[in-house]
Amino acid sequence: MPPKGKQGTRGAKQIAEENKETLSFYIKVIAGVNILFYGVSFLFYWDDFTTLATVMSVVTAAVHLGSYQFMRSMAAATWCGGQLLDPGTDLNMEQGMAEHVKDLILLTSFTQVAALISNYFWLFFLLAPGRAFYMLWIHILSPYFFAEHQEEQIDEKKQRKMERKQKRMQIIR
Numbered sequence: 001m002p003p004k005g006k007q008g009t010r011g012a013k014q015i016a017e018e019n020k021e022t023l024s025f026y027i028k029v030i031a032g033v034n035i036l037f038y039g040v041s042f043l044f045y046w047d048d049f050t051t052l053a054t055v056m057s058v059v060t061a062a063v064h065l066g067s068y069q070f071m072r073s074m075a076a077a078t079w080c081g082g083q084l085l086d087p088g089t090d091l092n093m094e095q096g097m098a099e100h101v102k103d104l105i106l107l108t109s110f111t112q113v114a115a116l117i118s119n120y121f122w123l124f125f126l127l128a129p130g131r132a133f134y135m136l137w138i139h140i141l142s143p144y145f146f147a148e149h150q151e152e153q154i155d156e157k158k159q160r161k162m163e164r165k166q167k168r169m170q171i172i173r
Contacts, residue, residue: 015087019075022091026071026105030064033109040116056115056122063108067101074098100135104128 037057041049071091075098078086091098107128114121 012084012087015090016075016077016084019077019088019091022102023068023072023075026068026102029109030068030105033112034061034064037112037116045116050119052119052122053115056125057112059125060108060112064105067105067108071098071101074101103131 037060041053041057045053074089075091077084077088089098090096091102093099107124111121111124114124
């Protein structure tokens with residue numbers, strides 16, 4: 001059961017420190033997965049390191065690098081004379097953009113390690129655009145396409161004027 005009452009707020013310095021810890025964790029995950037992948041690939045699967053594996057390893061490196069740099073730019077703190085002006089975006093915020101980037105890093109890492117077992121595991125990369133389309137559909141496209149048509153709100157003055165016009169038209173007939 002969640003605690004009752006208002007959730008406590010965190011200070012700017014605490015957010016900046018937690019962002020550093022988060023970035024440190026994800027760079028360790030990325031480095032560990034890449035060391036494992038390339039080490040095992042070069043030691044045991046050198047003959048099976050085909051064009052597909054080469055291309056996909058370059059793609060995973062690009063996704064890891066791009067995702068990490070994006071998170072790092074989001075968490076960039078602004079300091080002035082030892083004083084913290086802006087802690088950057090909170091990377092540990094629920095339902096934030098950083099949450100999706102962290103999921104992408106973890107999906108890429110899992111795919112890369114699983115691809116050591118079989119090249120068919122590279123297909124897990126299709127989950128990323130699938131999730132992106134799902135989020136686009138749920139938050140943007142679906143509400144746009146299936147929104148109920150709202151009739152124009154007519155104020156009372158216009159309503160009475162239209163009623164008088166209709167009465168005159170009935171009298172004329």
